[in-house]
Amino acid sequence: KRLVLIGPPGSGKGTQSPIIKDEYCLCHLATGDMLRAAVSAKTPLGIKAKEAMDKGELVSDDLVVGIIDEAMKKPSCEKGFILDGFPRTVVQAQKLDEMLQKQGTKIDKVLNFAIDDSILEERITGRWIHPSSGRTYHTKFAPPKVQGVDDVTGEPLIQRKDDTPEVLKSRLEAFHKQTEPVIDYYAKKGVVAELHAEKPQKDVTAEVQKVLTS
Numbered sequence: 068k069r070l071v072l073i074g075p076p077g078s079g080k081g082t083q084s085p086i087i088k089d090e091y092c093l094c095h096l097a098t099g100d101m102l103r104a105a106v107s108a109k110t111p112l113g114i115k116a117k118e119a120m121d122k123g124e125l126v127s128d129d130l131v132v133g134i135i136d137e138a139m140k141k142p143s144c145e146k147g148f149i150l151d152g153f154p155r156t157v158v159q160a161q162k163l164d165e166m167l168q169k170q171g172t173k174i175d176k177v178l179n180f181a182i183d184d185s186i187l188e189e190r191i192t193g194r195w196i197h198p199s200s201g202r203t204y205h206t207k208f209a210p211p212k213v214q215g216v217d218d219v220t221g222e223p224l225i226q227r228k229d230d231t232p233e234v235l236k237s238r239l240e241a242f243h244k245q246t247e248p249v250i251d252y253y254a255k256k257g258v259v260a261e262l263h264a265e266k267p268q269k270d271v272t273a274e275v276q277k278v279l280t281s
C-alpha cells in the first residue's frame with residue numbers, strides 16, 4: 068500500500084503511523100522526524116531547515132522533495148510506504164506524482180485526519196516524545212508509566228521546540244493555506260478517506276483499519 072497521511076499539527080498522524088506500519092509492513096517516512104534529526108545533527112540540510120521549523124513555517128519544497136526522493140529508494144519502501152507530513156503543498160504533491168509515475172505506481176489512499184482546530188492546543192502542549200524511536204506520549208491522553216521516561220528504553224522524554232501555543236498558530240495557518248489544497252488535489256483523484264480524528268486514539272485506529280481493508 069502507498070499511503071499519505073494529511074492532517075493539522077496534533078491530529079494523530081505520528082500516533083497512528085506505527086500501528087499501520089507494523090500491520091502492513093510498510094516503511095514510515097515522516098518528513099518532520101527526518102528534518103528534526105537533521106537539525107539536531109547540524110547537517111547542511113538541518114541548518115537550512117531550522118529557521119522555518121522554529122517559526123512554524125514550511126521548509127522549502129526543494130529541500131523536502133529531495134529528502135523524500137532519497138528516502139523512497141530504500142529497499143524497505145518497495146512494498147509500500149506511509150508518508151506522514153508529506154506532501155504539504157500542491158507542488159510537493161505534483162512532484163510526488165512524477166516520482167511515482169517513473170516507478171509505474173501511484174498513491175492508493177490519502178487519510179485525512181479531520182479535526183477542529185480548537186482541540187489541537189491541548190494535544191500539542193501535552194505531547195512528550197522519545198526522540199530516537201519517535202514514540203509519542205501525552206500527559207493526559209497517553210501518559211508514560213513513569214512521568215518523563217520512555218516505557219521501553221527508560222530514556223528521558225522531551226518536548227518539541229515548536230510545541231508552544233504561539234508556534235502552533237503559525238503551523239495551523241500554514242496548514243490551512245498551503246496543505247488543505249492538497250486534500251482537494253487528491254479528492255479530485257477520488258482517493259481521500261476522511262477520519263474523525265477528534266475521537267479517542269483506539270477509535271481512530273479502528274477507523275483507519277476499516278478504510279484500509281475496504
Ligand code: AP5
Nearest residue numbers: 076077078079080081082098099126152194205208267268
Ligand atoms: P511535523 O513533524 O510533520 O509536524 P506537524 O505536521 O505539525 O504534525 P505533528 O507531528 O505536530 O502532529 P501529529 O499529527 O503527528 O500528532 P501526534 O500523533 O504526535 O512537521 C514539523 C515541521 O517540519 C513543520 O512545521 C515544517 O516546518 C517542517 N516540515 C515537515 N514536513 C514538511 C513538508 N512536507 N514541507 C515543508 N515543511 C515540512 O499527536 C499529538 C499528541 O496528541 C500526542 O501527544 C499524542 O499522544 C496525542 N494524541 C494522538 N492521537 C490522539 C487521540 N486520538 N486522542 C487524544 N490524544 C491523541
Ligand code: ZN
Nearest residue numbers: 080081082099
Ligand atoms: Zn507527527
